[in-house]
Amino acid sequence: MSINNTTISNKINTGNFFEDFSIGQKITHPLPRTITDGDVSFYIALTGSRFALHSSDELARDFGYKKKPLDDLLMFHLTFGKSVQDISLNAIANLGYAQISFANPVFVGDTVSLETEVIGLKENSNGKSGVVYVHSIGYNQHKEEILNLKRWVMVHKKDKTVNSGINQVPSFAKTTEILEDIKIPNINVVNTDATGGKYFWEDYVEGERLNHLEGITVDNSDHTLATKLYQNNAKVHFDDFMMKATPVGQRLMYGGHVISIARSISFNGLQNAQWIYAINSGTHANPTFAGDTIYAYTEVIEKIEHKRDDIALLRLRTVGLKNIKPSDVESTFDENGKYLKNVVLDLDYTVVIPKKNNN
């Protein structure tokens, strides 16, 4: 089995660098994924999620679904994970997200896939890197849109001596547009004994802050199981040997897992807000590591009516914290406007919640 004349292969996908992207370029990400009950159990086990719609087929049928739809964030992770190897394998930083929406519900048995178009490129003045702006759309097996998102990442350049000076930055809406047609069945009576929450859209007020009660400590196996399940292969999450040689010194938790933990914690106080309609923007303010305990609080930013009279929307800001309870945090920023070191997530998103009139 000894081999002479070994040649090192060039078949390894080392990911795309800044120069590999061009405006208008379209990428079909590999690995369509059929979603199963196993994925759903994992999501509950990894996050402790308790939103009733995603927990019970019986309750989902009461809401008018054929069976329980997938948690929007689980669908996001499983679909989004596919883009890492093409977009962000050589990312220095995930800079931002905008206009994320979830057009159609996804169910166990569906197969999801993702396509991306490059919509902006901006070379950094240091010549070492650039920012890539992309627009990705996820589909189910019927080619129906299930996810729509924009993001921008800072990516290494291959050749630091050549400077193209490209600077085409797209503009993003501050919030995801709310459509006339929301793909949620007509909600009649909500069984609050089943959902665990008695509050409806009318009960919330702008400026209200919910200091969620629970904290969840995340260990290395948890967050790496999650990220591997999503087939997200960003090395910073898995490769402790590599990370030990960096200033960070250890594996970084996938930011998406922090979003999911914060959302799970937000159940207590938002039990009936079972649908994420959109993510308007999100910032991973500080990294999260194994052993950190995640807490969260939520502010009601805006109450939004819809032409439907059974449901309406709440624009929320959920702040994820590490190792400090929400009641001990007044503002997320220090006097210089920088995030406090215990703030790990600042998420601006919009949820759908039933109105009281039927309930």
Place this chain on the structure above:
Amino acid sequence: MSINNTTISNKINTGNFFEDFSIGQKITHPLPRTITDGDVSFYIALTGSRFALHSSDELARDFGYKKKPLDDLLMFHLTFGKSVQDISLNAIANLGYAQISFANPVFVGDTVSLETEVIGLKENSNGKSGVVYVHSIGYNQHKEEILNLKRWVMVHKKDKTVNSGINQVPSFAKTTEILEDIKIPNINVVNTDATGGKYFWEDYVEGERLNHLEGITVDNSDHTLATKLYQNNAKVHFDDFMMKATPVGQRLMYGGHVISIARSISFNGLQNAQWIYAINSGTHANPTFAGDTIYAYTEVIEKIEHKRDDIALLRLRTVGLKNIKPSDVESTFDENGKYLKNVVLDLDYTVVIPKKNNN
């Protein structure tokens, strides 16, 4: 996105305190749960359970089931978990269990839910807390009983200055009643090559002690994955930051996980005792923490005949140990009658096992 006039919400469910309970009060616990194959895989991965009936649809069909029924303890955890937020979120201690029974088998696809009645209240003389006694019944989607249990927990009082003096303590049967109708199909021949055990009811003797061979070390990710899967949100299991500020200093393992690990270990010697008929009583003698290795031994307390001639019952006492092998433990108690510090579980339960006559 800055918000003026923030008001702290009162919509957070902080759980019930002693004063919130009244005799005869009925609680429908939220979060009906549809059980999936993912939950079953998790249970095997988390406990290493090897009872054949829950492992193979083919073998289950040989026993007369349509497909493999759920492990009784997995069903217990998934159903029982729902009661934590209403009953024991402010519990100081889970004091005891009695008369737990599993009336009907549960299958993947079933949706389980839980209802509770308060059957007793006893204020502690210190005025700070009280004991709440409850009777909970679990149902499947056809409203058939699948779980029946009584438990009592010590709960904090809200107002320590007011003393109601309430003292209504219900009585409990020492063992769960064994019904004439046991909902297990008629057992013909048992394929001992498939179950892995050659011993039947007649082979066991009262007083026989089985020192089970295997030990299973539990890590933080294991027990927190289990408890999150069960949507049990008791903070002591998840919130390491909070626990570090207590004398315990770390997360406590969910006692139910210890029961499951001990049951899994008891496979070796009790391979054909695949049905838990009842749990008569149980004590979590000492806490279990990440890194502890669980061992177990089982004593045959009583051999119980039934009018059916294909099956009979064994009342067992399984003792869970940490970091000591069963062969090194003679008694679970010290000279003062207190549990030794390595004893973590003392479980009195009744199993069904086929008789030899057919086999």
Place this chain on the structure above:
Amino acid sequence: MSINNTTISNKINTGNFFEDFSIGQKITHPLPRTITDGDVSFYIALTGSRFALHSSDELARDFGYKKKPLDDLLMFHLTFGKSVQDISLNAIANLGYAQISFANPVFVGDTVSLETEVIGLKENSNGKSGVVYVHSIGYNQHKEEILNLKRWVMVHKKDKTVNSGINQVPSFAKTTEILEDIKIPNINVVNTDATGGKYFWEDYVEGERLNHLEGITVDNSDHTLATKLYQNNAKVHFDDFMMKATPVGQRLMYGGHVISIARSISFNGLQNAQWIYAINSGTHANPTFAGDTIYAYTEVIEKIEHKRDDIALLRLRTVGLKNIKPSDVESTFDENGKYLKNVVLDLDYTVVIPKKNNN
């Protein structure tokens, strides 16, 4: 509940010792296992596997399957795990594997089981142990062969004073025979956008070495969840208390998990080699422990044509490394021909990969 006259039971299965085996002996291993979607999700979460055929029902149907077949290694672990309690519970070492093949695809819903014949016995001259050679065949519920393997393990003797001098060593083929009939549907066009790889059989050359990019750190919960899922009850993987009293000082990772991690890492460069046809031989060169980061490189040993013109085979050697990147390892052996301490796996196996002509 106190018991007098306790007798220690002899019903505990302490596993087989060298004297318990005889040439020609046949063993039906207990615990047939119905494979579920939960098992498949676990496999992805535990290994990060990204081979598209096992990820998407849609893509599997394009390949001519009714739905996605199980990853060959997941099937291997679930089937093989059953043999531990009969063959290797008292093993000192798993010495080798040979002629492993995967005759028919396995799908979610299938029930797998395993039978073994003892084909060789060799007592060690020290009188303390011996080597047991076995031939195991795995079946699905239709009694179709799904796995065929030979292995040999060193096992303790019960009585070290009696020496039988038995020395019957079977011979093994250096590689698994490649049959005329390969049970893979006729492959038409491969959607390389979906599989993530653009290389086909013709693109690889003998002597080519692929230094795979990713590294995966394994924690205790990961590898123990995997091994418990497979119902492999070898104590060295689970019982930290026992292992702490040995020179090793901690739990050993199941070697099969290392194989799976290495295979998962080999995706990058071998994306279209989605079928393991055979494992010719394998060596666990050094133990792997929690915290180790696994890397891998693969050498193309041999290009093998088949009478089918849509597919052909590659004989590969995948070397698993711990805590060192493939680019830093030239040879796996030191000057004395011993494995370097960072080498954990040396796997000789044969994969099927589509040919270019259709693509």
